[in-house]
Amino acid sequence: MKIISWNVNSVRARVDNILSYISRAKPDMLLLQEIKTQDENFPYEEFKKIGYSSYVHGQKSYNGVAILSKNKVKNINRNLFKDDLNQSRIITGEIQIKRKKVELINIYVPNGNPVDTEKYEYKKNWLKKFITGIKKRLQENPNLLIAGDFNIIPEDIDVYDFKRYENDALGRLEIQKKFRELLNLGFYDVYRLKYKNKIEYTFWDYFANSWAKNYGMRIDHFLSSNNLIENISSININKSPRSKIKPSDHTPIELEIN
DNA sequence: ATGGCTGAGCTACTCAGA
Numbered sequence: 625m626k627i628i629s630w631n632v633n634s635v636r637a638r639v640d641n642i643l644s645y646i647s648r649a650k651p652d653m654l655l656l657q658e659i660k661t662q663d664e665n666f667p668y669e670e671f672k673k674i675g676y677s678s679y680v681h682g683q684k685s686y687n688g689v690a691i692l693s694k695n696k697v698k699n700i701n702r703n704l705f706k707d708d709l710n711q712s713r714i715i716t717g718e719i720q721i722k723r724k725k726v727e728l729i730n731i732y733v734p735n736g737n738p739v740d741t742e743k744y745e746y747k748k749n750w751l752k753k754f755i756t757g758i759k760k761r762l763q764e765n766p767n768l769l770i771a772g773d774f775n776i777i778p779e780d781i782d783v784y785d786f787k788r789y790e791n792d793a794l795g796r797l798e799i800q801k802k803f804r805e806l807l808n809l810g811f812y813d814v815y816r817l818k819y820k821n822k823i824e825y826t827f828w829d830y831f832a833n834s835w836a837k838n839y840g841m842r843i844d845h846f847l848s849s850n851n852l853i854e855n856i857s858s859i860n861i862n863k864s865p866r867s868k869i870k871p872s873d874h875t876p877i878e879l880e881i882n
Numbered sequence: 883a884t885g886g887c888t889g890a891g892c893t894a895c896t897c898a899g900a
Binding site: 633634636637658660661684685686735736737738775788789792793794827829830831832833834841843870873 | 885
């Protein structure tokens with residue numbers, strides 16, 4: 625089963641790109657972040673036509689997440705915890721992998737910049753509540769797969785120039801520690817497990833020719849609980865969609881799990 | 883390099899992103 629995570633930076637501005645990517649990548653499930661629309665304006669029909677059901681947690685203008693799936697997803701939940709600002713940043717659902725009931729958790733973590741503002745506090749509190757929520761879920765189900773835009777640079781090698789980001793909301797030690805705290809609950813950063821020292825990115829700014837210069841960062845991740853890691857056969861960052869016309873600033877990560 | 887693009891909402895310009 626192929627599960628893909630992609631921050632599309634507006635689902636409506638990106639419908640054509642997403643459809644053409646789906647026809648090439650053929651995912652069983654596609655986890656979207658930053659759909660930037662309320663539920664009633666989500667392009668359900670376009671995805672229905674090519675065989676995908678959409679489960680949406682949207683809001684007007686900003687944020688928003690969704691799960692596209694060829695098969696039915698059970699127990700869709702949009703409230704793993706109470707968001708301090710009522711923003712739409714999480715959607716979860718259940719799928720079956722062999723004999724394992726797997727809970728899929730699709731997240732869009734707050735950006736948090738500028739640091740030392742209420743935005744940064746919101747990010748820290750969001751991560752704190754998320755970690756508490758995950759700890760609880762892990763007691764119920766050992767098979768958790770967390771995917772999405774974490775807005776966290778896990779280690780220095782995960783950005784083109786760490787010095788520029790060491791006091792940024794994406795790279796600060798305090799934020800990196802939240803990522804490690806999550807891993808310490810019993811998760812693997814799947815990409816880093818498979819590729820110990822490889823330098824690859826999932827995001828490049830639109831400006832300053834970042835894509836051409838490869839000034840990127842790895843901030844989109846798949847985290848697998850320890851019990852599920854044996855089911856994962858591959859993970860891949862697909863840079864192709866970032867090179868297209870009218871691209872998202874993020875590119876998809878593709879996971880194979882069986 | 884606290885801004886160099888882009889999208890939403892709206893229809894001039896601000897807010898947000900990372």
